[in-house]
Amino acid sequence: MRRLTIALLLSPLSLSACDKPASPSPEQTGSALDAPPQVPVMGPERPILAFGDSLLAGYGLEDGESYPDRLEQALRARGINARITNAGVSGETTAAGLERLDFTLKSQREKPDLVIISLGGNDMLRGLPPATTRANLDAILMRLRDENIPAVLLGMLAAPNLGKDYAARFNPIYPQLAQKYDAALVPFFLQPVIDKPDLMQPDHVHPTALGIDSIVAATVDDVADALPEENAAPPAPSSSASEEVGGG
Secondary structure, eight states: OOOBOSSSOBOOSSOOOOOOOOOOOTTTOOOTTSSSOOEEEEEEEEEEEEEESHHHHTTTOOTTOSHHHHHHHHHHHEEEEEEEEEEEOTTOOHHHHHHHHHHHHHHSSSOOSEEEEEOSHHHHHTTOOHHHHHHHHHHHHHHHHHTTOOEEEEOOOOOGGGOHHHHHHHTTHHHHHHHHTTOEEESOTTTTTTTOGGGBOTTSSSBOHHHHHHHHHHHHHHHHHHSOOTTOOOOOOOSOSOSOOSOO
């Protein structure tokens, strides 16, 4: 399997079998979710769909330790009656995500109030053309817009050893599409853990349970702010964003 580098070391998001890392002891660091005081959960249930790759699927983690699981707990700790469905698939590319999007949406027991998207990392690690990644993510966001479902886009950065040209075409995809579709943007999903080996699994790409808590702490407000008010339609997309940056 192809091994690439993000920051110091970053191995592929497309998964290979490996042992689950041992969970650090509570003495090593406190959970990022322990800090906010509990607020009584109020209001109607807010269904959220987490749609993407192994970073959402919870690769190498125990049940209840994935990003969607911990994010749901963090939102509920803030009084938001969140119910997050984890539709993460390990090794998924943007093309595969686009292919299963309609089925996934139709499989939900009710229309999501919000969709969290984590796709594109596997495209990058396989060296797929950035133009293809852009087109697939654009189609996914367009489909959600057509269904009046707002989105949070979890951004990824190109591995340095793919070269400056590749990065110049890949890295702008997320901010430009977020602007085009008025989606909330997390510029680099792994930013809280990428330079902290103790928060990463031995494969140097997937966060540990404590790493997930750090990411949740850094992103929970973005997700909470992206939830629309009850019965409110998301804004129309911006027409000012660029459609494409270079070819793949």
